[in-house]
Amino acid sequence: MRIVLASQSPRRRELLTAAGYEFDVVVPSDGAECGICSRESTPELVARMALQKAQDVRSRIEGSAIVVACDTLADIMGRVLGKPENRQHAEEMLRLLSGRQHSVYSGLCILQLPGGRPMLEVAKSVLVMENLTEEQIESYLDSEQWVGKSGAFGYQDGHPWLRLISGTSENVVGLPMDLLQRMLKSLKN
Numbered sequence: 001m002r003i004v005l006a007s008q009s010p011r012r013r014e015l016l017t018a019a020g021y022e023f024d025v026v027v028p029s030d031g032a033e034c035g036i037c038s039r040e041s042t043p044e045l046v047a048r049m050a051l052q053k054a055q056d057v058r059s060r061i062e063g064s065a066i067v068v069a070c071d072t073l074a075d076i077m078g079r080v081l082g083k084p085e086n087r088q089h090a091e092e093m094l095r096l097l098s099g100r101q102h103s104v105y106s107g108l109c110i111l112q113l114p115g116g117r118p119m120l121e122v123a124k125s126v127l128v129m130e131n132l133t134e135e136q137i138e139s140y141l142d143s144e145q146w147v148g149k150s151g152a153f154g155y156q157d158g159h160p161w162l163r164l165i166s167g168t169s170e171n172v173v174g175l176p177m178d179l180l181q182r183m184l185k186s187l188k189n
Contacts, residue, residue: 001112006057006069011156012175016068019177026060028053028069042075043122046107051120054109066187067111072174074151076102081151087141093152094140099131101165104151104172110183119183123176125167129153132161 003023005016016023040048049071057067074081076096084090103126110119132140140159146152155162155172170177 002063002065004057004061004065004067006053006067009174011154011173012070015170015173015175015177019181023068024065026057028056041078042073042080042103042105043107043124045080046071046073046105047109047120047122048107050107050109051118054111054118058111058113061113063113065113066184067109067113068180069109069111070106070175072104072106072150072171074102074104074153076100083148083150084146084152090146090152091137091141094132094137094146097129097151097153098137099129101126101128102151103127104155104167106171106174106176106179108176108179108183110180110187112187119186121179121183123167123171123179125169125171126165127155127172128163128165130161130163136161 003021005012005023005025006028008027013025050069053069053071054067057069061067081093084093103124106123108121108123140146145154145157153159153162155169164172168176168178
């Protein structure tokens with residue numbers, strides 16, 4: 001069955017390709033990511049956003065396909081950390097995360113077309129960031145590796161000050177491959 005990835009994320013493409021999947025990409029429209037204003041928890045927010053992406057792409061696909069949509073956000077103490085708007089915003093996130101444990105949630109939606117009902121699950125990974133020095137923060141901000149990354153960091157960049165405690169690194173990067181494989185397998189049953 002044809003797989004359609006509803007994402008513009010290069011990291012999600014890399015993970016699917018590395019796992020041997022063949023797929024097409026259809027970029028979903030931008031959706032509003034508001035968790036606090038809607039009183040959603042981070043897991044509820046990523047689940048809703050993944051479902052919205054799948055439903056948005058659904059209308060642009062003809063024939064049979066499996067739509068894969070995912071949304072990933074960092075969370076610390078119930079506060080959603082999306083992608084930083086600018087350097088100052090990235091610095092605020094890094095200072096908030098420095099020396100603390102935090103979670104990364106991915107909402108994953110699988111939608112079999114035509115006519116299938118959405119399957120929706122959430123994966124969680126827990127990380128800890130070491131206490132960052134002023135020099136580490138400034139150096140990292142200067143590198144601009146934080147651009148476009150939820151929580152202002154990319155686990156895939158291999159920073160020694162960031163450690164995975166539980167969950168999977170693929171989830172932190174943006175696509176929980178173990179969960180995806182389980183969900184795809186359940187479609188066959």
